[in-house]
Amino acid sequence: MSHPHPELSPPPELPEGGLRIVALGGLGEVGRNMAVLEYDGRLLIVDCGVLFPEDTQPGVDLILPDFEYIADRMDDVEAIVLTHGHEDHIGGVPYLLRLRRDIPILGSQLTLAFVTAKLKEHRITPVTQVVKEGETRKVGVFDLEFVAVNHSIPDALAVAITTGAGTVLHTGDFKMDQLPLDGRITDLRGFARLGEKGIDLFMVDSTNAEVPGFVTPEAEIGPVLDDVFHQSDQRIIVASFSSHVHRVQQVLNTAHAHGRRVALVGRSMIRNMGIAAELGYLNVPDGVLIDLKKIDSLRDDQVVLMCTGSQGEPMAALSRMANGDHKIQVNYGDTVILASSLIPGNENAVFRIINGLMRLGARVVHGGNAKVHVSGHASAGELIYCYNILRPRNVMPVHGEVRHLIANGALAVKTGVPPERVVLAEDGVVVDLVDGKASVVGAVPCGYVYVDGTSVGEVSDSELKDRRILSEEGFVSIFAVVDTATGKVIAGPQILARGFAEDESVFDEIQPKVVEALEEAIAKGATDAHQLQQIMRRVVGRWVSNRLRRRPMIVPVVVEA
Amino acid sequence: MSHPHPELSPPPELPEGGLRIVALGGLGEVGRNMAVLEYDGRLLIVDCGVLFPEDTQPGVDLILPDFEYIADRMDDVEAIVLTHGHEDHIGGVPYLLRLRRDIPILGSQLTLAFVTAKLKEHRITPVTQVVKEGETRKVGVFDLEFVAVNHSIPDALAVAITTGAGTVLHTGDFKMDQLPLDGRITDLRGFARLGEKGIDLFMVDSTNAEVPGFVTPEAEIGPVLDDVFHQSDQRIIVASFSSHVHRVQQVLNTAHAHGRRVALVGRSMIRNMGIAAELGYLNVPDGVLIDLKKIDSLRDDQVVLMCTGSQGEPMAALSRMANGDHKIQVNYGDTVILASSLIPGNENAVFRIINGLMRLGARVVHGGNAKVHVSGHASAGELIYCYNILRPRNVMPVHGEVRHLIANGALAVKTGVPPERVVLAEDGVVVDLVDGKASVVGAVPCGYVYVDGTSVGEVSDSELKDRRILSEEGFVSIFAVVDTATGKVIAGPQILARGFAEDESVFDEIQPKVVEALEEAIAKGATDAHQLQQIMRRVVGRWVSNRLRRRPMIVPVVVEA
Secondary structure, three states: OOOOOOOOOOOOOOOOOOEEEEEEEOEOEOOOOEEEEEEOOEEEEEOOOOEOOOOOOOOOOEEEOOOHHHHOOHHHEEEEEOOOOOHHHHOOHHHHHOOOOOOEEEEOHHHHHHHHHHHHHOOOOOEEEEOOOOOEEEEOOEEEEEEEEEOOOOOEEEEEEEEOOEEEEEOOOOEOOOOOOOOOOOOHHHHHHHHHHOOOEEEEEOOEOOOOOOOOOHHHHHHHHHHHHHOOOOOEEEEOOOOOHHHHHHHHHHHHHOOOEEEEOOHHHHHHHHHHHHOOOOOOOOOOEOOHHHHHHOOHHHEEEEEOOOOOOOOOHHHHHHOOOOOOOOOOOOEEEEOOOOOOOOHHHHHHHHHHHHHOOOEEEOOOOOOOOOOOOOEHHHHHHHHHHHOOOOEEEEOEOHHHHHHHHHHHHHOOOOHHHEOOOOOOEEEEEEOOEEEEEEEOOOOOEEEEOOEEOOOOHHHHHHHHHHHHHOEEEEEEEEEOOOOEEEEEEEEEEEOOOOOHHHHOOOHHHHHHHHHHHHHOOOOOHHHHHHHHHHHHHHHHHHHHOOOOEEEEEEEEO | OOOOOOOOOOOOOOOOOOEEEEEEEOEOEOOOOEEEEEEOOEEEEEOOOOEOOOOOOOOOOEEEOOHHHHHHHHHHEEEEEOOOOOHHHHOOHHHHHOOOOOOEEEEOHHHHHHHHHHHHHOOOOOEEEEOOOOOEEEEOOEEEEEEEEEOOOOOEEEEEEEEOOEEEEEOOOOEOOOOOOOOOOOOHHHHHHHHHHOOOEEEEEOOEOOOOOOOOOHHHHHHHHHHHHHOOOOOEEEEOOOOOHHHHHHHHHHHHHOOOEEEEOOHHHHHHHHHHHHOOOOOOOOOOEOOHHHHHHOOHHHEEEEEOOOOOOOOOHHHHHHOOOOOOOOOOOOEEEEOOOOOOOOHHHHHHHHHHHHHOOOEEEOOOOOOOOOOOOOEHHHHHHHHHHHOOOOEEEEOEOHHHHHHHHHHHHHOOOOHHHEOOOOOOEEEEEEOOEEEEEEEOOOOOEEEEOOEEOOOOHHHHHHHHHHHHHOEEEEEEEEEOOOOEEEEEEEEEEEOOOOOHHHHOOOHHHHHHHHHHHHHOOOOOHHHHHHHHHHHHHHHHHHHHOOOOEEEEEEEEO
């Protein structure tokens, strides 16, 4: 297998008849999935998602793929293909369309409904083209064929992309539940047919490549929910993802069977389930839904509340319920079901909620004590099936951290793909498919693009570093006014601190030393405000470090009057 | 079971002949374990540990138990009993001894060796008394009996405390490995004997109460290590906790069997293993240890490096190796073993390291793909054994978050302890054992005490809130000099920002408005600097919110000249 992070130069020109693939996100992280394919000077984009920030990126709302590589080539883009409607595959579309609004977007009916609703919030009306499994489309030089795949959202598609360079199969996110609720399985007969014709490059979901075996069928959750409902004689609150139509379906069915009614809680849950019901992806049993405002007319054992917040998001309904800070009050004896996986990194937040709910006397059912969630991504056993059915000539693991990509590549090798035909690449690495062989030929710059409030790309890594310092140490600011004529400090130094040493009298002893240092420097000829600021920084910084053993950010300002 | 967080008032006076128990840490969190027992006006302390901060407590080094409750009663303290040598049980001792240096400390040989080494760094020489399993001691009104327990550090002890109010058994941390490496099992015969005499209150470790079944024996790790060593023909790096003597023992043994030599890396690892070897808890096979400086004389397949950093601590050796930022270079084909549990909350940091090591080409063996770690805490199955052997009259789960305490209480009830005899309490809750019944009688204040650098208790929750705001939004400071005689702004406003909008020209447009607002206010009679500062805060705050859609901390300073 190739090394995932060789020292790479800018790529050479793409040879005629070759296909170039560059991921602008999703290789080396779980999120912001986006791949750009180039053939004969034309571009095709597969997915454009967002990544959610970690705690080392404070204040950041979202992270986008880096569009820099294609920013001045927007007219070459034939289309965007969206594999499914999850945020990590569609969330970046509004930002990409700011560069060119009329790029055609292809996807399944539900996927396009979700992205259209999202674009409406950004006041963009997209140019869309609904496609279905089994259908083909020609967009410029790219021949597309769509293949049904099963995932934790309905209507997901894989896409086979054929050019003069051969055929690429991109799975999007998928798993191989053989008995899914809606009967729509990953189309292995389609995979087999494509395999017989020949797959030159297989771009395949790596998220669960480290997990041995097979994902439990979604259908097995129903009986578990039924069991939990049976044991509950008060309110039941279920938290999950707002796009997990099948999970909500199971909750509606179980509630219906137990004579309970379900109130949807939260904007995204109501919006998405509205879309899914309207398009026929969610079957709402007659009369099972009730408006949240009307639940007080029901007995507690007739109520189910379906909300988001299962990942510990502090502003979501569940977190506020756990804090006793939401109009829905959790009472002793209520049951709360977290019907979702615990995404790594969210443990503290989720356990804080579980502790809060248990403290209020709720019984909390979660992945740790009951089978109330299954993953949406193929495990190792399923991936091996795929490799054997497809027998791809080259493999490029996508969607995952380095450890996932490497694990997925190792599975390919186990099934007989030659190691030199497994391409391990990270974001920005340029892979060319030429004469039937895929190889790394270089790299383009591909950084993190931060969305913070309404600003995109304005928050830099250096600002994030400042934020980390501020969060760990706080800051001290020092103001002084200097009369340049007399060389005297005529006002200040005023010293104040935040995030540490809030009792500012601690600074009394350093103030005269700052004045002394400034006046001495002026006497020696220093006049420039910048110079004087550096002197204040040094005097106060040293003193804080020696006397208080801290290293806050020091922000000096000298004004000349 | 009692409710863990009733609305509680200060407790009434302790009735004569009653025993009072107050945990100043460890109930509601995993860490800073400390219990204070009071009988006849005298106090006994069991453990005094630290808690490590979460990401919502930026810049905090440690969190201590809140000593406030006993601060003015230090002369009543008969002794501190330490159950074992882990930081979450001994780390707070140096801070407690600042209140009174000569409190006698009782503990096993290894525990006292660890705490003495720690106290030496704080330049404190403690008054210690070594005790052994099976021994009894009388300290004032408290009759103590020590019982061997098995844990992830050698020489751990449970303690039975008898007063006129009855007998309390406190387990400390423990599990019930029936075939431990050193043959020292949790003394269930001792438990049985105490049970026959009668346990009035059982204070019992809750950490793993949610985990069904039994902990795998430590001895089963040896063969797994052996296997990994067999498959490795380059360097092997093992990361674990610096106090896990038995784990290090297994690494030494396996290395010896494979003709490899082990270099210990890191101050705490070298110090602790030095102590353990000197006291006979670690048996170092002849010639297996080698100084880190000398490993270059060995072939790669003769080397094992034993280090810390398995929890992703950014400054530890392992993290720096993963970043290519340590003198020990990780090469393609090296093996890295993370022989420790993944403590919840550390996932991001640990996976960042795993990704970094795999990117360098290392094979990484960890709990997710091999049985290279077992927990040190009794699982549900073991706890049930204990309850059945002891048949305690009252139970008070200790050491855990709310969810752990509740799960442990439920196990007690399953074995026949009446629910009203299970006391669920959080930090500061006062539990009295009177006439054979334990009950919650009130609460005392018990907050988090933060250690940040050399300061203890100086960082407040409001400062941490400031730090969180700073980390998410950055700050804007505004400085102006006002001539009170003329009512004019004679210097400034100087506006600067950190953590957002580093290009300060963005503030050009607001500067004249600040001047205008200030001069208008002065014209209307405002003279007080505080008043003028509020005006600057309002003007700039509104503008930043409307124009830039951000909510940074706003720090205004007006100086009158």
